Amino acid sequence: MTTSAADTAATTTAEPKLRLEGVRRAFSVRGRKGAESTLTALEDVTLDIAAGEFLTLVGPSGCGKSTLLDLLGGLAAPSAGRILLDGEPVTGPGLDRGLVFQQYALLPWRTAQGNIEFGLEAKGLPRRERAERAREYLALVGLDGFADRYPHELSGGMKQRVAIARSLAFDPEVLLMDEPFAALDAQTRESLQEELLSIQQRTGKTVLFITHGIDEAVYLGRRVAVMTSRPGRIKSVIDIDLDRSAEEDLRSTPAFAHYRHLVWRELHDEVAQAQRSELARPAPASAEEADHG
Numbered sequence: 667m668t669t670s671a672a673d674t675a676a677t678t679t680a681e682p683k684l685r686l687e688g689v690r691r692a693f694s695v696r697g698r699k700g701a702e703s704t705l706t707a708l709e710d711v712t713l714d715i716a717a718g719e720f721l722t723l724v725g726p727s728g729c730g731k732s733t734l735l736d737l738l739g740g741l742a743a744p745s746a747g748r749i750l751l752d753g754e755p756v757t758g759p760g761l762d763r764g765l766v767f768q769q770y771a772l773l774p775w776r777t778a779q780g781n782i783e784f785g786l787e788a789k790g791l792p793r794r795e796r797a798e799r800a801r802e803y804l805a806l807v808g809l810d811g812f813a814d815r816y817p818h819e820l821s822g823g824m825k826q827r828v829a830i831a832r833s834l835a836f837d838p839e840v841l842l843m844d845e846p847f848a849a850l851d852a853q854t855r856e857s858l859q860e861e862l863l864s865i866q867q868r869t870g871k872t873v874l875f876i877t878h879g880i881d882e883a884v885y886l887g888r889r890v891a892v893m894t895s896r897p898g899r900i901k902s903v904i905d906i907d908l909d910r911s912a913e914e915d916l917r918s919t920p921a922f923a924h925y926r927h928l929v930w931r932e933l934h935d936e937v938a939q940a941q942r943s944e945l946a947r948p949a950p951a952s953a954e955e956a957d958h959g
């Protein structure tokens with residue numbers, strides 16, 4: 667079923683965990699001749715995310731997904747509109763939201779355990795408790811034996827597990843994830859997807875997961891929000907009603923193909939649109955030089 671973002675907001679009864687209300691984000695950019703202009707990354711983004719929901723967000727490259735995550739994380743402020751967490755405006759970063767990015771952002775001079783403890787120091791936990799909690803979360807992401815490894819001794823998938831464990835160890839109510847598995851190989855990505863789903867089910871966290879992968883969006887999301895090309899708006903929100911408890915290869919079922927197609931259809935025109943505006947833009951100087959035709 668496809669509904670507009672406005673319908674979804676209207677039919678939600680309980681107060682949402684996260685609410686985006688007419689969010690706009692514009693940047694002031696300098697053109698080639700130094701002239702300033704405004705680049706609108708997001709326009710009138712309206713969306714509710716319920717407590718304990720797993721929502722995935724897809725959209726063409728450059729449509730404002732990361733910009734939106736920065737706003738939710740409190741790393742930047744909207745140019746217009748409001749972002750509410752439990753009904754209160756988001757005014758900056760907070761331990762109530764955990765962020766996970768595509769790049770792991772681990773401290774190279776700290777072990778896996780040390781990286782997780784680092785965040786807990788900010789929370790003011792006593793040393794023993796920090797160590798215990800770090801071990802607990804390493805186990806949760808399947809890294810029991812790796813506490814003393816440094817980031818350079820870990821594979822990409824393991825580093826991303828540490829980054830996820832670090833975010834979870836704060837015990838944030840909301841996890842904000844920006845293409846966290848995009849840099850991983852397909853096998854590792856699938857196993858982390860499964861692990862994330864099971865962690866989310868066990869902990870009841872509210873998750874907003876950004877991806878440009880349709881399969882990933884359908885596999886993880888109870889709802890998939892599709893964004894338009896820039897300026898990004900919520901084009902539609904698709905309910906994904908899959909029986910995830912069934913012990914089978916969910917991705918190869920007809921139901922999965924059905925939802926995959928629904929999301930693909932919504933996204934298709936937007937990707938084409940994004941590519942058209944990319945082509946219409948004047949090429950950067952280096953590309954012109956490279957073009958001998």
Ligand SMILES: Nc1ncnc2c1ncn2[C@@H]1O[C@H](COP(=O)(O)OP(=O)(O)O)[C@@H](O)[C@H]1O
Pocket residue numbers: 693694695705707725726727728729730731732733734896
């Ligand atoms: N700090 C910034 N200053 C100027 N433009 C920006 C800035 N951050 C992002 N943009 C622009 O905003 C648009 C959306 O970017 P982004 O949110 O990274 O897209 P996505 O994550 O969907 O690929 C892009 O056109 C990008 O170039």
Ligand SMILES: [Mg+2]
Pocket residue numbers: 731732733
């Ligand atoms: Mg991005």
